[in-house]
Amino acid sequence: MPMNTPDTKNSASVIHRRELLKLTGAGVAAFGAVSISNPFKAKAQNMSKQWDKVFPLSDKIDHEKITFKNRYGITLSGDLYLPKDRAGGRLPALAVGGPFGAVKEQSSGLYAQTMAERGFVALAFDPSYTGESGGEPRNLASPDINTEDFSAAVDYLGLHAAVDRERIGVIGICGWGGMALNAVAADKRVKAVVASTMYDMTRVMSKGYNDSVTPEQRAQTLEQLGRQRWTDAENGAPAYQPPYNDLHGGEAQFLVDYHDYYRTPRGYHARAVNSGNSWTQTTPLSFMNMPILTYIAEISPRPILFIHGEKTHSRYFSETAFAAAAEPKELMIIPGASHTDLYDKVDVIPFDKLTSFFNQHLAA
Template sequence: MTKKNETGNTFAGQSVTDPGRRNLLKVTGAGIAALSVGVLATQHAFAQSPPIQLGDKWDKTFAKSDQVDHQKVSFKNRYGITLAADLYQPKNAHGKLAALAISGPFGAVKEQSSGLYAQTMAERGFVTLAFDPSYTGESGGTPRDVASPDINTEDFSAAVDYLGLLPFVDRERIGIIGICGWGGMALNAVAVDKRVKAVVASTMYDITRVISKGYNDSVTLKQRTQTLEQLSQQRWVDAEKGTPAYQAPYNDLKGGEAQFLVDYHNYYRTPRGYHPRAVNSGNAWTVTTPLSFINMPILTYIAEISPRPVLFIHGEKAHSRYFSETAYAAAAEPKELMIIPGANHTDLYDQMAVIPFDKLTAFFKQHLVATSPA
């Protein structure tokens, strides 16, 4: 496959002029402000894990489609954590269908972007599953709002487990869509999980890269060492208290922020995309969440996705565009990089006129091919 509409790198504002954010970037040494990672704060409001309770209330950031059937479901991952998900099915479908597991962005919930992708792809004939990652949203796990490159990669494979056991799904025709930071998780999952036949990474972030190296790989070894010294000391504090400290939410604008931070705010902190369970909608990760991401690069084996196809989709004007471009370069054929003219990072979260659903549909219909009669 070949690149489409590719032009030179264009990065949104890389400087952060707000004093609080300058301090945040200095402390983390990794430029993770845009991922809702901040400085030490008081105890988090959701420090206790709620039980899994799945209701019928439609609390999505998008309207419900009358072309699909929807239900709340749950399943366990390999670590015994119960994941909450939304299952979408095309109405009046017959036989065994191709299926897609979908998650992201990093710090979001299934009621936001991943649910929109899932419902839209169900309208186009796929069984889809949008799920909350471990420790977040309605999914189980304590402490709340912590992330792990290993466990979150496993979450995708657990979603594949669930889909493949459904009687109306052809387990030989399962694909994955990962959005933003979950684009990187999707690529990592497919590299190891050979059951998945095709993968799409939309507006992809490599979370391990940005946390360990900062934006555009600008963090030095000295800065990273200082960050790890601080996080290591924070472990003593957490151990003594018996509960983790949480980072300060940052998504309320004070003026002078870089444009990509404004874009995040305009999605997560306005009616457009706000959801009370989302980490990025005014909540926060645990302070020590960056530890495992700094130490565990998730795209090491990206070339081993081959011979299964991978499609990267990114906005021309996204500050994060270089993540997809370098991942594309490291991936093996068959691969494709689609650059959306004029689009920024968050346009691919929810802008229906920007997200190339026709391309997604054609990609999965081509590569999730039935090997036996339905």
């Protein structure tokens, strides 16, 4: 997220940088983003009882709305998908999270339901402070707490009567791909992990796209975020960034792609941060000094599968993480695919590969 410094002279560059900043939220203070009201206060105990996913319910699975608590005492809301024709034995299970700014009714739920059709117990969940999960203030992210959310999902799955706790895997999508890798590096209970169309949110928020932020720009961002804390403390509530994924013309293609998913019937969900809601202005603070992939090599000897589209702005996240990871590891590049193609296009997402990967590495 390159910063728009006061002496920037290239107006085209300013517009481009502005749009990148809106995506990650790291430089909102630099643009004087106004405070907007918290769009909703959905809590886990107020979970919708209606099928409100952006994908149809499969007749091959059983579905349950569930809740569980993380180590910080926050109640998380999840959708549990189980194979309908399961036998009495315990099954392998998957915890599924992401993308960053999405809810379980979107991409993670689609992945979870599809994997349940293929024989896995799969749990898609809303991260802390978002969707139907608890936590105040709303629409806040934390690399520590959101990493913990994955391990809390593993807690839940390991106690479920239908699950073999020695056969649990994780799928992280987009920004939760990085969170998933961080969680699995520390949580040795997880036997295999997939990172699909992965973002390292700590890297992009602290260094910008393609690591383009200068030390001076980083210092300016931290100065502005620190002063925003005083404003929030004085007001007794956080300020929020402008609505996410609005288009005004001239945006980079990947921003158009985000809009096409989050702001159209294809993927819109009222509770999603990215569907016209917003993160708190100070959300980037906890990401600035927290490189979550530092210990990625410690996932070994458990396997990692990276999946990324060929034609994506984010491909370098998976490629550099793959290089830093230890064997066994695999990087699968999907020809012609964009970043958001791997959110919901079932003819592009390599579900056969996901199935064979977890069948192999979560074998009884």
